[in-house]
Amino acid sequence: MYAGVIVDADAPGLSQPFTYRVPEELESAVFVGACVAVPFGSRELVGYIAELTETAPPLDEIKDLLSVIHDSCALNKPLLHIARWISDYYLAPLAYSAKAIVPEVMTANVSSTVRLLDPALASPASPNQQRLVEVLADLGGKSNSDILKAKSRIEKFAPTLRQLKSRGAIEVIRSLELPKARPRLVRGLELSDDEFPVDQLESHAPKQAAIMKELSKADGAVRQSELLRKVGSSTSPARALVDKGLVEKTDLRVRRRAFDAPETVSQSLTPTEDQERALEIIRSSPVTLLYGVTGSGKTEVYLQSIARELEQGKGCIALVPEISLTTHLMGAYISRFGDEVAILHSRLSVGERHDEWRRIESGEARVVLGPRSAVFAPVRNLGLIVVDEEHEPSYKQDNSPRYNARTTAEERARNEGAGIILGSATPSVESFRRAQSGEIALARLDKRIDDRPMPAVELVDLREEFEQGRRSFFSDQLKAAVEDRLTKREQIILFVNRRGYASFILCRTCGYTAKCNNCAVSLTYHSGPKELRCHHCDASRPAPTTCPNCGGPHIRQFGVGTEKVELEARELFPGASIIRMDSDTTRRKGSHARLLNTFREGKADIMVGTQMIAKGLDFPNVSLVGVISADTSLHLPDFNSAERTFQLLTQVSGRAGRGDIPGEVIVQSFSPEHYAIQAAANHDYEGFYRQEIVFREELGYPPFSSLINVVSTDPVDGYAEKRLHEWVSRLDLPEGVEILGPAECPLSKLKGLYRWHVVLKDRSGNTELKSIVGASAPLPGLTFDVDPLSML
Numbered sequence: 001m002y003a004g005v006i007v008d009a010d011a012p013g014l015s016q017p018f019t020y021r022v023p024e025e026l027e028s029a030v031f032v033g034a035c036v037a038v039p040f041g042s043r044e045l046v047g048y049i050a051e052l053t054e055t056a057p058p059l060d061e062i063k064d065l066l067s068v069i070h071d072s073c074a075l076n077k078p079l080l081h082i083a084r085w086i087s088d089y090y091l092a093p094l095a096y097s098a099k100a101i102v103p104e105v106m107t108a109n110v111s112s113t114v115r116l117l118d119p120a121l122a123s124p125a126s127p128n129q130q131r132l133v134e135v136l137a138d139l140g141g142k143s144n145s146d147i148l149k150a151k152s153r154i155e156k157f158a159p160t161l162r163q164l165k166s167r168g169a170i171e172v173i174r175s176l177e178l179p180k181a182r183p184r185l186v187r188g189l190e191l192s193d194d195e196f197p198v199d200q201l202e203s204h205a206p207k208q209a210a211i212m213k214e215l216s217k218a219d220g221a222v223r224q225s226e227l228l229r230k231v232g233s234s235t236s237p238a239r240a241l242v243d244k245g246l247v248e249k250t251d252l253r254v255r256r257r258a259f260d261a262p263e264t265v266s267q268s269l270t271p272t273e274d275q276e277r278a279l280e281i282i283r284s285s286p287v288t289l290l291y292g293v294t295g296s297g298k299t300e301v302y303l304q305s306i307a308r309e310l311e312q313g314k315g316c317i318a319l320v321p322e323i324s325l326t327t328h329l330m331g332a333y334i335s336r337f338g339d340e341v342a343i344l345h346s347r348l349s350v351g352e353r354h355d356e357w358r359r360i361e362s363g364e365a366r367v368v369l370g371p372r373s374a375v376f377a378p379v380r381n382l383g384l385i386v387v388d389e390e391h392e393p394s395y396k397q398d399n400s401p402r403y404n405a406r407t408t409a410e411e412r413a414r415n416e417g418a419g420i421i422l423g424s425a426t427p428s429v430e431s432f433r434r435a436q437s438g439e440i441a442l443a444r445l446d447k448r449i450d451d452r453p454m455p456a457v458e459l460v461d462l463r464e465e466f467e468q469g470r471r472s473f474f475s476d477q478l479k480a481a482v483e484d485r486l487t488k489r490e491q492i493i494l495f496v497n498r499r500g501y502a503s504f505i506l507c508r509t510c511g512y513t514a515k516c517n518n519c520a521v522s523l524t525y526h527s528g529p530k531e532l533r534c535h536h537c538d539a540s541r542p543a544p545t546t547c548p549n550c551g552g553p554h555i556r557q558f559g560v561g562t563e564k565v566e567l568e569a570r571e572l573f574p575g576a577s578i579i580r581m582d583s584d585t586t587r588r589k590g591s592h593a594r595l596l597n598t599f600r601e602g603k604a605d606i607m608v609g610t611q612m613i614a615k616g617l618d619f620p621n622v623s624l625v626g627v628i629s630a631d632t633s634l635h636l637p638d639f640n641s642a643e644r645t646f647q648l649l650t651q652v653s654g655r656a657g658r659g660d661i662p663g664e665v666i667v668q669s670f671s672p673e674h675y676a677i678q679a680a681a682n683h684d685y686e687g688f689y690r691q692e693i694v695f696r697e698e699l700g701y702p703p704f705s706s707l708i709n710v711v712s713t714d715p716v717d718g719y720a721e722k723r724l725h726e727w728v729s730r731l732d733l734p735e736g737v738e739i740l741g742p743a744e745c746p747l748s749k750l751k752g753l754y755r756w757h758v759v760l761k762d763r764s765g766n767t768e769l770k771s772i773v774g775a776s777a778p779l780p781g782l783t784f785d786v787d788p789l790s791m792l
Contacts, residue, residue: 001021001022001027001030001052001053001054002019002020002021002022002052002053002054002055002056002057002062003019003020003021003022003030003036003049003051003052003065004017004018004019004049004050004051004052004053005017005018005019005020005036005038005047005048005049005050005065006047006048006049006050006083006094006095006098007038007040007045007046007047007095008045008046008047008095008098008099008109009040009045009095010095010158015087015093015094015774016094017050017051017094018038018040018047019057019059019062020038020062020063020064020065021062021063021064021065022052022064022065023064023065026065026067026068029068029070030049030052030065030068031049031052031074032049032050032051032052032077032080033048033049033074033075033076033077033079033080034048034049034068034069034074035047035048035068035069035072035073035074035107035108036048036049036065036066036067036068036069037065037066037067037069037108037176038063038065038066039063039064039066043110043174044066044110044174044176045110046069046072046107046108046109046110046176047095048074048075048080048098048102050080050084069108069178069179071108071178071179071182072106072107072108072178072179073102073103073106073107073179073357075098075101075102076378078382078412078415078416079101079376079378080098081415082097082101082376082408082411082412082415083097083098083101084097085408085411085415086100086401086403086408087401088770088774089403089407089411089770089786090401090402090403090784090786091708091770091773091774091784091786092400092401092402092403092784093400093401096400096401097401097403100373100376100397100401100403101376102376103181103353103354103357103373105179105180105181105350105353105354106179106180106181106353106354106357107179108176108177108178108179109176109177110174110175110176110177111144111145111146111174111175111177112144112145112146112172112173112174113142113143113144113145113172113173113174113175114136114142114143114144114145114148114161114170114171114172115141115142115170115171115172115173116133116136116137116141116142116169116170117168117169117170117171118168118169119133119137119169120169121167121168121169122164122167122169126160126163128154128156128160129160129163129164131152131154132148132152132154132157132160132161132164133164133169135148135151135152136148136170138151139151145161145172153518153715153751153752154715156780180350181350181351181353181354182351182354183253183354183355183358184253184254184255184256184351184355185251185252185253185254186223186224186225186251186252186254187223187224187225187249187250187251187252188221188222188223188224188249188250188251188252189211189215189221189222189224189227189238189241189242189247189248189249189250190215190218190220190221190222190247190248190250191212191215191216191246191247191248192245192246192247192248193245193246196212196246198212198213198216205237205240207231207232207233207234207237208237208240208241210231210232210233211227211228211231211233211237211238211241211247212241212246212247214227214230214231215227215247221250221252223252223254224238224249255355255359256349256351256352256354256355257352258342258343258348258352258355258356259330259334259341259343266335266336268300268303268304268307268336269300271297271300271301271304272297272447272449274292274296274297274444274445274446274447275297275300275301275304275445277443278290278292278301278443278444278445279301279304279305281441281442281443282301282305282419282421282441282443283305283308284441285419285440285441286413286414286419286420287410287413287419287420287422287440287441288419288420288421288422288440288441288442288443289390289422289423289424289427289431289432289434289435289440289441289442289443290421290422290423290424290443290445291424291425291427291432291435291442291443291444291445291685292423292424292425292444292445292446293425293445293446293447293448293454293654293683294425294448294454294650294651294653294654294655294658295448295449295452295618295654295657295658296425296445296446296447296448296449297445297449298388298423298425298445299329299332299388301421301423301443301445302318302386302388302421302423303332303333303336305384305386305419305421306318306337306367306384306386307336307337309383309384309419310337310340310366310367312383313381314366314381314382314383314384314418315360315363315366315367315368315379315380315381315382315383316366316367316368316379316382316383316384316385316386317367317368317374317375317377317379317382317384317385317386317409318333318367318368318369318370318374318385318386318388319370319371319372319374319375319385319386319387319388319395319405319406319409320369320370320371320388320389321371321372321388321389321392321394321395321615322371322392322394322612322615323345323346323347323371323586323592324581324586324592324596324612324613324617325371325388325389325615325617326343326345326369326370326371327592327593327596328592328596328617328618329369330343330369330593333367333369337367339364339365340364340365340366340367341365341367341368341369342356342357342359342360342365342367342368342369342377343356343368343369343370344356344357344360344368344369344370344373344374344377345370345371345373345374346371346373347589347590347592348589349589357377357378360377360378360379361378361380363380366379366380371394372394372395372397372405373405375405375408375409375412382412382413382416382418383418383419384413384418384419384420384421385409385412385413385418385419385420385421386420386421386423387405387406387409387420387421387422387423388423388424389423389424389615389651390406390422390423390424390427390428390431391424391426391427391428391431391643391647392615393644393789393790396789400783402783402784402785402786402788404787404789406422407787422440425650425651425654425685426646426647426650426651426685427685428643429640429643429689429692429693429696429702429703430702430703432689433693433703434703448658452657452658452660453657453662453663454657454663454683455625455653455654455656455657455662455663455664455665456662456663456664456665457653457664457665457666457667457680457681457682457683458477458664458665458666458667458681459667459669459672459677459681460475460477460478460666460667460668460669460672461669461670461672462475462629462668462669462670463670465668472568472572473560473564473565473568473628473629474568474569474572474626475666475668477666478626478666478668479572481624481626481664481666482569482572482573482606482624482626483573485623485624486573486575486576486605488623489605490621490622490623490624490661491599491602491604491605491606491607491619491621491622491623491624492605492606492607492622492623492624492625492626493606493607493609493613493619493622493624493625493626493652493655493656494565494569494606494607494608494609494625494626494628495609495610495611495613495614495625495626495627495628495652496560496561496562496565496608496609496610496628496629497610497611497629497632497633497648498524498560498561498562498610498632504522504523504524504525504557505522505523505525505532505543505544505555505556505557506555506556507547507549507550507552507554507555508554508555508556509547509550509552509554510547510549510550510552512547512548512549512550512555514532514543514544514548516534516536516537516539517539517752518534518536518537518539518749518750518751518752519534519536519537519539519747519749519750519751519752520747520748520749520750521534521535521536521747523541524561525543525557525561526563526584527563527564527567528563530542530543531543536747536750536751537750537751537752560628560629562580562582562584562608562609562610563580563584565608565628566578566580566608569606569608573605573606576605576606577603577604577605577606578604578605578606578607578608579595579598579599579604579606579607579608580607580608580609581595581596581607581608581609581610581612581613582609582610582612583610583612586612595607596617599619600619602621611648611652613652613655614648614651614652614655615651615652615654617655618658619655619658619659620658620659620660620661621659621661622655622656622657622658622659622663623656623657623661623662623663623664624656624663624664624665624666625652625653625655625656625663625664625665625666626665626666626668627649627652627653627665627666627667627668627669628668629668629669629670630645630649630667630668630669630671630672630677630680631645631669631670631671633645633648634671634674634676634677635671636746636792637746637791637792638789638790638791638792639696639699639701639702639791640701640789642674642675642676642692642695643676643688643692645674645676645677645680646676646677646679646680646685646688646692649667649676649677649680649681650680650683650685652665653665653667653680653683667680667681675688675691675692676688676692679691700738700761700763702787704763705761705762705763706761706762706765706769706786706787707759707760707761707762707786707787707788708759708760708762708769708770708773708784708785708786708788709757709758709759709784709785709788709791710724710727710757710758710759710760710773710782710783710784710785711745711755711756711757711782711783711785712724712727712742712755712756712757712779712781712782713750713753713754713755713781713783714753714754714781715752715753715754716754717754718754719754719781720753720754720755720756720781721742721744721754721756723779723781723782724741724742724756724757724758724782725742726779727776727779727782728741728742728758730776731772731773731776732772733760733769733772734766734768734769734772735764735766736762736763736764736766737760737761737762737764737766737769738760738761738762738763739758739759739760739761740758740759740760740761741756741757741758741759742756742757742758743756743757743758744756745757745791745792746791746792747792757791759791760773770786
């Protein structure tokens with residue numbers, strides 16, 4: 001027997017399984033999708049069996065599988081299909097695709113430890129070799145290779161490591177590590193003799209008798225701690241029963257709960273006429289765009305569609321773009337479907353993630369709720385995938401494989417014969433055009449529940465505020481509106497699409513600005529720790545009180561972030577209770593839920609937050625939303641910057657007036673006349689779409705073309721550009737494909753790497769383009785981003 005194995009090797013060009021012989025002693029243990037250890041060159045690596053065959057391949061030498069790793073997660077056939085599809089569609093190594101599917105804590109891996117033997121043998125050294133030896137010495141002469149790579153920031157890490165090893169300067173020790181996540185086992189007790197007359201114990205050993213009676217009621221083993229607590233006993237009577245052979249000890253698996261089950265299960269609501277029409281369309285269509293204004297009841301349509309699939313014995317996946325939305329919607333899903341719901345997201349503990357995955361895999365949980373990676377949940381008999389807020393850019397992975405969960409969900413649904421709902425109040429231009437052309441079905445929810453009115457939107461021209469000498473982030477209109485709502489004991493959301501206190505610091509004497517050493521961006525000032533921090537690589541340093549360049553005292557903070565708005569709000573509204581929700585305040589486990597519950601329960605008057613509070617959240621007492629500046633994303637060098645601005649403004653505006661209290665939105669902008677801002681103020685998606693689609697067609701941007709962004713990176717200035725020119729010169733592109741570049745990326749340096757890119761724009765739907773690019777023998781340092789959402 002022979003196995004085709006997807007080997008977890010860090011080699012960008014690998015896109016096919018490797019063939020291994022299955023030793024006779026392993027034949028009964030192997031299966032398609034199994035995790036195995038294999039020899040790979042001089043190393044031992046981990047992989048997944050993609051296929052099994054009895055036919056010997058025409059190869060001179062075939063190595064044997066080493067072992068089957070039973071504790072590791074396996075890949076079922078639908079997930080193996082998705083791994084291959086992602087590899088082909090997104091031009092990613094097959095190993096990377098498989099690795100994206102399996103939770104890291106549930107797979108085995110081979111770890112490498114690097115030990116410094118003799119630094120003298122490294123001399124003479126290249127700059128890379130010298131850097132590696134210095135960092136290794138700083139780490140005590142011994143380190144995990146991943147830590148060493150991160151600390152040294154050397155792109156050509158593996159060749160440098162091999163060079164030092166061949167000189168005898170270092171040694172590399174490799175070892176197979178089993179998955180971090182394991183089942184939680186506790187002590188259990190069960191009867192070994194059902195026929196023993198318990199009354200013989202009652203007179204002289206009443207606790208033993210009570211334990212025996214309780215065990216006789218149980219169907220199988222019982223957790224010892226719960227049993228002893230129930231009968232009010234210590235461990236001694238239990239040990240005595242074990243010694244007598246009347247009771248046996250056993251290990252019980254205990255679930256680590258990712259959430260608390262509700263006491264009662266809620267019933268489906270009676271659908272409105274619009275919801276009923278939408279449900280009919282969804283039932284009869286493989287792919288449906290559910291276009292519904294904010295507050296129109298899209299979540300209820302999702303829940304009723306899922307309930308129908310469960311009645312037919314099928315499973316479902318519901319994707320949301322943010323962990324905060326997972327936290328927010330958990331209550332709605334769990335109260336409707338109880339313990340059939342599983343939650344998957346990165347903030348779960350290792351044990352919780354293991355147990356939720358195993359519940360899904362076994363069929364115990366048939367509804368999965370989570371962000372992007374939940375699209376890979378091992379759901380049995382998949383019947384429906386819901387992609388809520390389908391337009392959100394956070395569905396796109398920003399490292400290899402650069403998949404979009406929305407597109408991946410469509411492929412998974414197609415392959416498994418499931419339906420899919422793409423839901424949004426502000427659909428992506430691409431999805432809405434597909435619906436308009438009839439490629440996918442369109443279901444509409446044009447009105448809010450109970451005919452609640454859409455919030456009134458007022459635009460404030462910040463140019464006029466500036467001309468009149470006002471420097472506050474709160475215009476007179478916004479300040480008065482906040483004071484009015486506080487008087488009425490209604491809640492307010494203040495939206496700022498940037499965390500931190502100030503966007504940058506500037507010396508007004510010499511013009512110095514603090515920039516990140518690793519990235520071509522200004523450092524953001526954070527007032528709490530009084531530090532400058534890069535929001536791309538997370539590097540930080542203390543904020544200076546005098547200019548590091550000229551020594552002058554006139555160094556000031558400019559721009560606005562959530563911290564600064566929070567501080568000014570506390571000064572302007574001293575009696576208000578204010579909370580801030582951004583990635584700085586939600587780092588700890590449970591922080592999302594804690595902040596959202598605080599606001600939902602009315603314990604805070606004002607919530608200041610970034611885009612994580614802009615969509616999907618439902619707070620009936622919020623009557624005012626203030627957008628501090630609508631221009632943050634409007635003028636970015638991306639083809640979809642206007643679309644993102646419109647979507648953000650519409651989504652955050654939709655948080656107001658969702659209860660019985662009418663809502664109001666105040667949008668502050670330096671560009672209030674822009675069509676994206678005007679359309680958002682009028683709640684006019686189709687008006688925005690009509691203007692945006694003309695712009696896209698004129699310039700040939702999606703949906704009128706497909707794009708591949710090829711990015712070249714290198715730690716040495718000039719090499720990234722040279723490599724990209726070399727790659728482009730070797731391309732033989734089909735007719736109809738336009739090459740834009742090579743050019744420096746707008747974000748020209750990121751995490752210590754210089755960046756150049758070229759964009760391939762195909763307006764003709766050429767089916768050969770990806771295969772040509774994929775077969776172009778990519779050079780180290782090149783990455784392919786298919787269907788990019790950003791050119792930064």
